[in-house]
Amino acid sequence: MAYATGTTLASRSIFPICSRTFLSPLRVASLLVSPEKSSSTFFRRVQFHHLFSASTTPLLSSVKCSIQSTVSRPNVVDILEERGLLESITSESLRSACSDPSVAPLKVYCGFDPTAESLHLGNLLGIIVLSWFQRCGHQVVGLIGGATGRVGDPSGKSLERPELDADTLEKNIAGIKKIIIKILGSGGSSYVIFNNYDWWKDMTMLDFLKKVGRFARVGPMLAKESVKKRLESEQGISYTELSYQLLQGYDFVHLFDKEGINVQIGGSDQWGNITAGTDLIRKILQTEEAAYGLTFPLLLKNDGTKFGKSEDGAIWLSPSMLSPYKFYQYFFSVPDVDVIRFLKTLTFLSLDEIKILEDQMSKPGYVPNTAQIKLAAEVTRFVHGEEGLKEAIKATEALRPGAETKLEWNLIERIAEDIPSCSLPIDRVSGFSVVDLSVSAGLFESKSAAKRMLKQGGIYMNNARVDDENKRVEEADIIDGKGLVLSSGKKNKVVVRIS
Known part of the structure; x- marks a missing residue:
């Protein structure tokens, strides 16, 4: 059912969706913000402090969305901000467009370069944010970078990525596609997966310079944070990597023009690449329609280090690269100082339910790791499904020292x-x-x-x-x-x- 409602690489259109009953309560946000109309503020970066609310305003436990509906949709931008999943948006108009009943559901995409056969925990936030849009009645798109993966994004990297051969890329694309289908398909709404190699494979260098290069200005390109850091480093930056922001920017142009996709999301380190896209849309297409960008914070621990690395390496989302048991164990081991924040950002539990867990942690009689068990269960279910969660719990219980569960060699x-x-x-x-x-x-x-x-x-x-x-x-x-x-x-x- 999930796969039937989605379309993949060959699709050229996005189906209207009618979401099933929401899987968790969502706060209904009122439209108090007037859209910005000045083009001079269109690319202004709007940043937010990630303060978590314990408000107990009424919640919807069951909401249905329809394109023809005149009822306001839950405001996904407000929800993301409240849960600490909002870093910046290109315009406040995005906030009002999210729940305006006179505006069609947004079409939102997030890109994933096939640098490995599996996505990892750092990519999970992108899928979670897409899922929030999906649950609020919008249409979501996963873009696999079959073309950009051949170049490599310099954002957050101190060295140029190693070049991947064609066979490895195809294998990685297939693995990532499988993960996106499994997770987004479980949301009960339609989704689309594209591969940007489909529109880049026939573009020549002269076409690129004519269609894209003539609209790019070197000064702003060099001023991008990801580029500045590399320019100041001992290794510098290659022309190939410098061009990455134009490749990603043109992806947004193509998707906006051909598929009507009007929002790109990404981690905070993608701000420069995302605004390169909104800027190119404005220059190349000369359109009055709005294209928006939204970024979310990177997944960090309380001490500022990256969350998603273990002693053995990355926390992969593919069960063939990291078992559901090991995935579950990673979240089960999250320290108390981080667990509530991760419940807000990595799960779809209501804030009221999370607040109850937070209050219990400071009371006498609290059973240690109760919040961690909830976090591990929710994230494992989202990534690996109910069967993966059952396997993880069974293995955890079987291997717990002192457990009365009889060990079976097949499980071991x-x-x-x-x-x-x-x-x-x-x-x-x-x-x-x-x-x-x-x-x-x-x-x-x-x-x-x-x-x-x-x-x-x-x-x-x-x-x-x-x-x-x-x-x-x-x-x-x-x-x-x-x-x-x-x-x-x-x-x-x-x-x-x-x-």
């Missing part, structure tokens, strides 16, 4: 890639002491360290605490005759396979 095999493992012959496992085995398996560096942890009650075999320093592995401890799981505390585990 499914998540073994996410846990350190080793292979040992049966005569190096059966009959050996747990202390010796935990050192052989790499769980501890020495017997003395293992013994200290055992005395503290922190060593588990198949989730059962080991209290006896002389405990040896018995045949019954080997699950299905194939292996066992050793744990040190709650987080450090190793799977021992029988080779």
Whole structure:
């Protein structure tokens, strides 16, 4: 059903949508802002402080949207601002257009360059913001950069991206397309996926200079923040990377002209590229119709470091690159200082429900990690669906030290890639002491360290605490005759396979 309501690369039109019942309550915003009409302010950057509201104004639990409806749509810009998902907009007119019943639903796109086979957690905010537009009755578009991915966006990068070959690009495009379809398709509304290589593949250099280059001014291009940083660096910036903003800018021109798409969204580091597009639309198309840009903050931890990296690298959205279990565990481990902010930005829970969780955290009797469990469940469900969430919860419970859940080898095999493992012959496992085995398996560096942890009650075999320093592995401890799981505390585990 989800795929049937969406269209993909070959489509040349966007279907009108009628959203299903909203999946979470949305605040109804009144139209108090008058549209700006002065062209001199069209490209003014409007910035917002991300202050979270605990207001309890009435909420809609069920709203249906229709293009013909005369009822105001929930104002998605207000919702994004309230949840800390709004950094800048090119014009306040976008805010009023979001819920004006006399204005057709907006057509909104976000671009994703195929630099890897999967999107990662940094890309998730773009999909979440698209989903908010979708839930508020607007039409959403995912743009895969089959062309721009061959160049590489210099934004936020200190070095030029490595060049990808055609086969790798196609593989990456297919992987990203699959993720977008799965997530946006679950929203119950129509969506579109385009590949910008479709309109760039036949454009010659002379065509580009004539259609785009003559309207670009070098001064403003060099003044873009992403370009300035690279110009000041030791590596500098290549002409190829400098041209990226014109490629992305022309994408907006093409989509605005051919598909009627009038809003581009992106992270705060995309402001220069987005305004390059709105500027080119104004110059090339000479249109009175409005094109808007909207940016959201980058996903950062409380200490200012990027959220989305683990000790093992990026947090991928594809289950083939990171299991739902490991994805769930990442959010389960978010510190208390960040969890409420991430509930607001990464989930669709109502602010009232989040406020209740926040209040509970400061009260006696609060069960630690309750908010983290809610965050992990909501984000995992959004990305991996209900089945992915069930798998993650089952694995989490099964591998929890002290859990009474009986371990199954099939389950261990499914998540073994996410846990350190080793292979040992049966005569190096059966009959050996747990202390010796935990050192052989790499769980501890020495017997003395293992013994200290055992005395503290922190060593588990198949989730059962080991209290006896002389405990040896018995045949019954080997699950299905194939292996066992050793744990040190709650987080450090190793799977021992029988080779």
